[in-house]
Amino acid sequence: MLGGKAGWNGIILQILFVAVLVWVGYEIIANARSNLAAQRITSGFGFLNNTAGFDVNQALISYSGSDSYSRVLMVGILNTLLVSVIGIVLATILGFLVALGRLSPNALLSRVSGAYVELIRNLPLLFQILFWYLAVLAALPGPRQSISLFSTFFLNNRGFIVPRPIEEPGFMPFLIALGVAIVASIGLRFYARRELFVRGHAMRIWPYVLGMLIGLPLIAMLVYGAPVAFEVPVLKGFNFAGGSRIIPELVALTLALTMYTASFIAEVVRAGILSVHKGQMEAGLSLGLSRGTVLRLIVVPQALRVILPPLTNQYLNLTKNSSLAVAIGYPDLVSVFAGTTMSQTGQAIEIIGITMGVYLALSLITSAMMSFYSWRLGKRLGA
């Protein structure tokens, strides 16, 4: 029966099953509501408009204690997104490099890459996060003994402090010049490819591109003045004032998530590349292409079809694993919303519900984007 054609009996069974499911769902909600009312526990989503009254040490949007809980939710989501996006990009790059290293004919490189994968993927992630946070970053000196680079960049156990750019009058012309240079470069590349494919005439365009990308903004700067001024951090009281700071919690979490996930991505990529018949590589080499070019143009595009589905899994894992942030005080969604907000309002059902909804949405969006990419790739490869 399973998965086969059902017939009338099957259809009736299915309708019954759905009815039971709806009834169970309704009972759960009704029971929870009456229990909450009986215990006089506040329910509903009205709390989102209440004042939060606590501070957060990293917010990508402006936030203070007098903002509402819905603002806290946004701060939490953005912090989770920040660490996930950085983690995904870095883990993908590192994962590909390690996989290529492991497949390399160079014995040393392949052994080192193999050791990396076996070591990192076999240690618990929470342990790695705590290792980076407590063993590595906490060992840095305090603010007064900061490691400084040209007295403008400072590294200490409060984070990495860099000068902050402040907009000057020359900022807009600079931006416009840069934009023009980029558009012109893309146009030039388009033209060069057409020349190559239609007339078989190869052009060397990089000197022009480089000239435009550097030259145009430089002219804008000379005419309108510097686009930005830098606010240099100075030690004031307990911490540095001025400048921007990358907090050590973010660094520890990103490092651990990147390295951990990269070890899995490396294996996924290796499997994908090995799934491409070795005749493809041999054919490419015998045409006189270099190993790198064969990989880039022939092997990897075919391997991607195998790589993408498990790669999506790794991206989803990384996003969800970022909730371990709570162990080291990084203000992600679970920490500020499902943690502090839940404890202050006591509205566990609503808050856990919202949190689940956010993670679900993030995961679905990620897989949808990956599916779209894989669909486009499939079309290009003519599959």
Added chain:
Amino acid sequence: MKRVTLALTLALAPVLASVGAQAETLKTVKDRGMLACGVSQGLPGFSNPDDKGNWTGLDVDVCRAIAAAIFNDPTKVKFVPLSAKDRFTALQSGEVDVLSRNTTWTLSRDTSLGANFAGITYYDGQGFMVKKALKVNSALELNSASVCVQTGTTTEQNLADYFKANKMKYEVIAFAGADETVKAYESGRCDVFTTDVSGLYAERLKLSNPADHVVLPEVISKEPLGPMVRHGDDQWFDIVKWTLFGLITAEEMGVTQANVDDMAKSDKPDFKRAFGTDGNLGEQLGLTKDWFSRIVKAVGNYGEMYERNVGAGSKLQIARGLNQLWNKGGLQYAPPIR
């Protein structure tokens, strides 16, 4: 992930629980043969397992006293260690019968959590601890400091209020557990560690060199700590409330763990009422006539509890201060047992 799973289980509990069970906590406890008591994950002086694994502390003794009043046996308690952010959900879902976990009584907690505070076991206030080497003498000198705090506490909000009111800047780093918070403070991630003053003294004992750290004189908030019970069971609410009042009354009457049997023979009318040799006040509570002597026999009176756990007889050495009896200059006051 473990925390999330726990939170989820706790969140779903009211969905699955039935309504009827809420009203009969005393019966549930008696049927189970154990009192389920929510405590902290380890706060010396309040609730902390000793080297043999026995729970000790002021909050723990409150639970032992309740168990003694019900079962005449202070060991019939199951202690459930809870983090600050999981504690209310555990009480709401019925995982614990009473939450005796250095929890501050506030209006919003009294109204929106579906729970009631049954009294005040300890009058506390929030303070700051810094390293001596920083040479800070007042909390007003803390502008631009980094502050470590445990998440899910009133402490976070008091901190925000205090720095805002005094127009000072700060950076907050909030951790889920008390141990992580202290570790981050000790490693130098923050300049300041803030929590209730009693907690500062308690956590200072865990640091590798307690003498290098100093508690600043400012107390920036009122933190009355007390046990909590669920809404909807007034009998249970009364039992917890009067167990606490019994402990305080015992100190006022001069009844101690050592002399309780002699005192029970007293002819004074108020003694006869309390010990149940006259009237049936204990039975009105749903307990037995001798509830009062059971409690004192098990844990001593409030003063003895205090000295043993946080006062002169303990490592914490916290003076009685506000927690002295009302007739000795403090705030501890119990309505009459009559």
